Amino acid sequence: MGTQRKILLAMIALMLIAFIVSIVAIRINKKRENLIIELSQEALEITRNEVVKDQESKLYRIIYDYTYWDDFVNFIQNPDEEWAEENISTILSSFGLNGLWMIDLNQKVLYSNFVNQLGSYVFEKDLLSDLHEKRFVNFYDFINDELFLFYGATIHPTSDADRLTDPFGYFFLVKKWDEELIDNIQKISDCELFFMSGIDTLNLSNINNTIQSSKALYNWKDEQVGSLIFIRTLPLLNLNKQISNQMQLFISSSVLGMILIIILLLNRLVSRPLKLVGEIIEKEDVTKIDRLKQSSSDFARIGNLIEKFVDQKKELEYTMHLAQASDRLKTAFLNNISHEVRTPLNGIVGATLLISDPSISLPEREELSELIQISTERLLRTITEYMDISLLNSDSMPIFISDFKMSELIKPLNEEYAKACCLKNIAYKNNFDALPVGFILRTDKNLLGKVLQHMLENAVKFTSEGSVSLLIYKKPQSIEFNVVDTGVGIEKKFHSQIFVHFEQEDSSNMRQYDGSGLGLAISKKICDLIGAEISFDSEKGKGCSFKIVLPL
Numbered sequence: 001m002g003t004q005r006k007i008l009l010a011m012i013a014l015m016l017i018a019f020i021v022s023i024v025a026i027r028i029n030k031k032r033e034n035l036i037i038e039l040s041q042e043a044l045e046i047t048r049n050e051v052v053k054d055q056e057s058k059l060y061r062i063i064y065d066y067t068y069w070d071d072f073v074n075f076i077q078n079p080d081e082e083w084a085e086e087n088i089s090t091i092l093s094s095f096g097l098n099g100l101w102m103i104d105l106n107q108k109v110l111y112s113n114f115v116n117q118l119g120s121y122v123f124e125k126d127l128l129s130d131l132h133e134k135r136f137v138n139f140y141d142f143i144n145d146e147l148f149l150f151y152g153a154t155i156h157p158t159s160d161a162d163r164l165t166d167p168f169g170y171f172f173l174v175k176k177w178d179e180e181l182i183d184n185i186q187k188i189s190d191c192e193l194f195f196m197s198g199i200d201t202l203n204l205s206n207i208n209n210t211i212q213s214s215k216a217l218y219n220w221k222d223e224q225v226g227s228l229i230f231i232r233t234l235p236l237l238n239l240n241k242q243i244s245n246q247m248q249l250f251i252s253s254s255v256l257g258m259i260l261i262i263i264l265l266l267n268r269l270v271s272r273p274l275k276l277v278g279e280i281i282e283k284e285d286v287t288k289i290d291r292l293k294q295s296s297s298d299f300a301r302i303g304n305l306i307e308k309f310v311d312q313k314k315e316l317e318y319t320m321h322l323a324q325a326s327d328r329l330k331t332a333f334l335n336n337i338s339h340e341v342r343t344p345l346n347g348i349v350g351a352t353l354l355i356s357d358p359s360i361s362l363p364e365r366e367e368l369s370e371l372i373q374i375s376t377e378r379l380l381r382t383i384t385e386y387m388d389i390s391l392l393n394s395d396s397m398p399i400f401i402s403d404f405k406m407s408e409l410i411k412p413l414n415e416e417y418a419k420a421c422c423l424k425n426i427a428y429k430n431n432f433d434a435l436p437v438g439f440i441l442r443t444d445k446n447l448l449g450k451v452l453q454h455m456l457e458n459a460v461k462f463t464s465e466g467s468v469s470l471l472i473y474k475k476p477q478s479i480e481f482n483v484v485d486t487g488v489g490i491e492k493k494f495h496s497q498i499f500v501h502f503e504q505e506d507s508s509n510m511r512q513y514d515g516s517g518l519g520l521a522i523s524k525k526i527c528d529l530i531g532a533e534i535s536f537d538s539e540k541g542k543g544c545s546f547k548i549v550l551p552l
Helices: 003-066 071-079 080-089 088-093 126-133 179-189 235-265 268-283 284-293 297-355 362-391 406-421 445-463 492-497 519-530
Strands: 098-104 109-114 137-145 145-154 169-176 191-198 210-218 226-231 401-406 427-430 442-443 467-472 478-485 533-538 543-550
Touching: 003 137, 003 145, 003 179, 003 210, 003 226, 003 235, 071 080, 071 098, 071 109, 071 126, 080 109, 088 098, 109 427, 126 137, 126 145, 137 210, 137 226, 169 226, 179 191, 226 297, 226 362, 268 297, 268 442, 268 533, 284 297, 401 406, 406 427, 406 445, 406 467, 442 445, 445 467, 445 478, 445 519, 445 543, 519 533
Parallel strands: 427 467
Antiparallel strands: 098 109, 098 169, 137 145, 145 169, 191 226, 210 226, 401 442, 467 478, 478 543, 533 543
């Protein structure tokens, strides 16, 4: 075959390739458009949820702060119109709200202040009963085709921020979604915002370069009363189409202009080494670098650079992982110690200042003394946990193996945690009496006791009703310790992290339960140290069951 014919066939092949590339580019561009729409839709969904959540949380923070206040309780018990006008009515102007109501347990409105649209609004008996049980309710309602957000909370004394006691009354706040609020949301979210009553939604899918997202609005009965509709224009789609057309033209003209150059350059001495370079870079397969070095001195230098690059990349990735892990651990440590040390210290300092006041009564002094004792014990427990995890992580924890009676370990635990359960009005169960009398264990008594203490401490802490059990079973080759509770349980997504330092299902500073997040990590390391195995089974809302298996 002649050279000219070879070149002609090569050009035809390249033109065919160019055509195929153009088709592929068109498909890729279509996928890119779909990806832009998909990602933009996801971003819009996030924006929509955050906007609604932000408005609801603002109202929640206001009503939360006001409804555990002794003055509110006094007003419910002894209504004073003048006090209400001076202290309650200002809430509307201070926070830009549109209505408020104070209702006693007999469902009588003791005080209200609202705009005209809300004058005929009546809080149903079932709504107040639902609020009495849940402590907080929030819902939406349309009044005269205008959208209102309602938030209700039960009223409690200042000492009951967690709302554990029976409420004294009910407090409702209302925020209207007016034009000013909608304009602010539109500016922040870069969306057009509409709201519609009923269950119908606005369909703008036929308008080019726009996406929409609808948020259903529910009343207190969980019935849909309307929708919030967010619409966002995507100029990027139109720009993408223009760029795509320009790229198609550029690709076509470039391919035609460079066909002769490509034919001259694509030969065995270049194409094969380049293909090999691509494989090495893509798969980071350094075993092929020797073959690349055999091609020519230039590609040998490229091979050396790739080899150095791969080695440096691996070192950098390893260093980055170490740095990220260290940073996460440091952040968790600082957040945790800030909360777990400062909180009991604040309690000790505050109680110490108050107890020195000569006007404090004896019962109050006893209560303050108990607070100091509890805070001191919590602080000591936190410091002990940090010392234990430090010794365990540095492999410096001393081990003292000895023979001891099972009763020496278990009886003090039973007495301590039976008392703790009694204080929380929950049952404490154990089967120690069923074990052989004088049963002897050989291990580190102190370390095994620490593990059982952490297990029982957690069980009592996270159980508000039901029972906590310490069950011991003697097997032929081992002894099993089972700590079972009927508490809050652990969600499955947190199971893999349960023995990690500082990991807690709720790690915020506003969490309901205190603790450093080290107890289970310490328990796991101690079990590894003394040759025991620790495992657990848990389901959210159904409690936990921890098992420690110690070989005999």
